[in-house]
Structures are given as C-alpha cells and as structure tokens.
Amino acid sequence: MLNYAIIAEYYCPSLDYMVGWTTVLEYAVVSAGLASRAREARQGKEAGATGAMRYLFGPVPSRRLGLSLGVDLVPAKTCSLDCVYCECGKTTRLTVKRDAYTPAEEVIAELDAFLDKRPALDHVTFSGAGEPTLNRDLGRIAVHVKTAHPGYRVALLTNSTLLSDPETRKQAMEAHVVCASLDAVDETVFRAVNRPHPRLSARAVVEGLLAFREEYAGELAIEVFLVPGLNDTPGETARLAEALRAIRPSRVQLNTLDRPGTEPRVTPVSRKRLLEIAEELGGVEILGPAAVRAVRAEEADAGEQVLNMLRRRPMTAEDVARVLGVSETEAQGKLDALGRVNRIVTARQPRGVFYRAVDPDPKGPRPR
C-alpha cells in the first residue's frame, strides 16, 4: 500500500504514479467546479489580472495553492539563500537583513486596487523571486489583506531561514498557510544545495521550524526539494525524516526540478528514487504538474502578462496557454512575438521548451 498522495489537478502524468481511481474521480468532481468558476471569470463576472503591476503577479497556477496571486515583497533575487535549483536565477543580493525592501503602502495600494475587483483566487501569496520574510512589513501587509479582503486566504512561501527570529515567526503566523522549505539537515549538504548566507546554519533552520510549529496553529506544509547526489542520499534522507518527525508539519511535499534551474548541472531526481524517498518519509505528497485553471487575460494585456509571468519563472507554451485560458497555438503565437523582439530566451528541458523573460537590450529592437 503506497502511503503518499499525488497532487495532479489536471492529469496524471504517468501510470508510474499509480494514482487510484478514487483520486481520479475526486479530482474530476473538483475540476468541474473549478472549470465553472473559470468560465464565470471569462464571462466577465469576475475580474482577472489586468494592467501593469509592480509588486503583484499572476494570478498564476501554483502546484501547492491552486490559483494564486503572487506578491513580491523584495526585489528579484534578494534572498538569504542561493539554491542551486532556483528557477529565478542566481541570487544577486545575499542577505539576512530584514528591511523595507518594497514600500508597504505601495504594495497595499496595489493589492487593494486588484482585490477590490473580487477576482477568482484561492490564495494571495507572498512569494516571488526572493525571500519574502526579509521584508520587515510582511506581517502588516498580511494583516491588511485579511482585514480589508477577508474573502481571501493568505499564504506565505518561505525558505525557513529567518524563522529562528521570534519577530519573523510572529509575522509569518499571520498567514493562513505557510509553505516552508527544508532541503538539508547536514551542514555540508545545506551549503551544497542552498549556498546560504554565511550567518546561517542548517541547525538554526531546523530549530526555527521547530519553534514555529510550537507557536503556529495554521497549516504548515514543508517542501523538500531533492537534488540528485546532494540531498537524496540515504544518510541525508534519514536525517530529513527524523527532523520532519520532530517538526510535525501538516504536510510534507517532495519536489524536484521541473524547470531550468540556476545551475545547468542540476537535474531532476529520477521518478524511481522520488517514490523510494516518498515511502521512506511516509505520508508525503509528490508535487505534480502545475495545478492550473484558466484565467483569460484581456487581449491587450496578454503580452505584458506573459512577460510578467516569465520574469518570475520559466514556462512552456502549454503552461502559458493554461494560465491565459487560450489554445497552445495562441500562446505559442504570443511567445513567438515576444521572441521576435528579443524579450524572451528558450531552454530545452525534458518537459519541453521553456521560455524565460530577459531585460530588453537597449541597443536592440524596441518592443512594440
């Protein structure tokens, strides 16, 4: 009897995953409801993403949170880690200093403008291409969303490194859902996988998570991102299992490379090894293909929205099609148009061709 679940809202990618019929049927029922909501959005009853946004992105399909409006609380690649698998590129500002990296009033004003339209969302998520807990106003902004827009759940994606700080824990507790990362327990493995700020240690990260679990009554999911040869060894997975038993999160999720990472040498863990580790850890989920829901963007905003998404994470034409609620051909057309004006680059991966946004070359052709 397998004791893990598969998150795969759209399809079961392979029979290797052995998804039971019950799961498939439950999924079909849920999907029907989501499709109905998406149709309503397309009919204009609910608003999707429109206009230029500085701190918000999406809504994007999140593998963990369904349809999620992302909120960037730090400039891109301001982070306490420089993970070898990071999908957002190399960390350019490696720091553990909490600061007002983005002005809280501006973030709140942008959130209000967007959420006042009552868009169809599952979560407002503090995430982005950096570590959101570095923003010292995280708690204040989360409280604002909960009080001014009580219909939405607040989620926080964190790399866990600052949870050893009581004030950071207090602010993180404002989220309904906290998705925290724990990739390593051994210090050498931690340095190899996460390339942390010199003041950080794996031991402090585990202690921070233990303290947070003691204080936080909400939903705590812990994600372990597996990198072959680094943290998928029997010794490290045993240490991870022990730490996870002590932390007692609501859920444990295993992940591995799905998009191009920072280091080209990093590859995904094989499905066989992923399943072995899932069995070893017990009761964990394996993150499947992005849970997706169609939100049709206004035509005039689609190009900018595609770029906005691709600035944060590489996506295939299929991914883009699902987010925009358009055909893959239409999505490919938009990507081709962006490619012609040098706004995106491509990388071939096992899952297909991924597109990533690039800053325009000031000497190159001007985007239209």
Ligand code: SF4
């Ligand atoms: S994966 Fe997350 S924690 Fe790691 S470097 Fe990228 S943004 Fe930072």
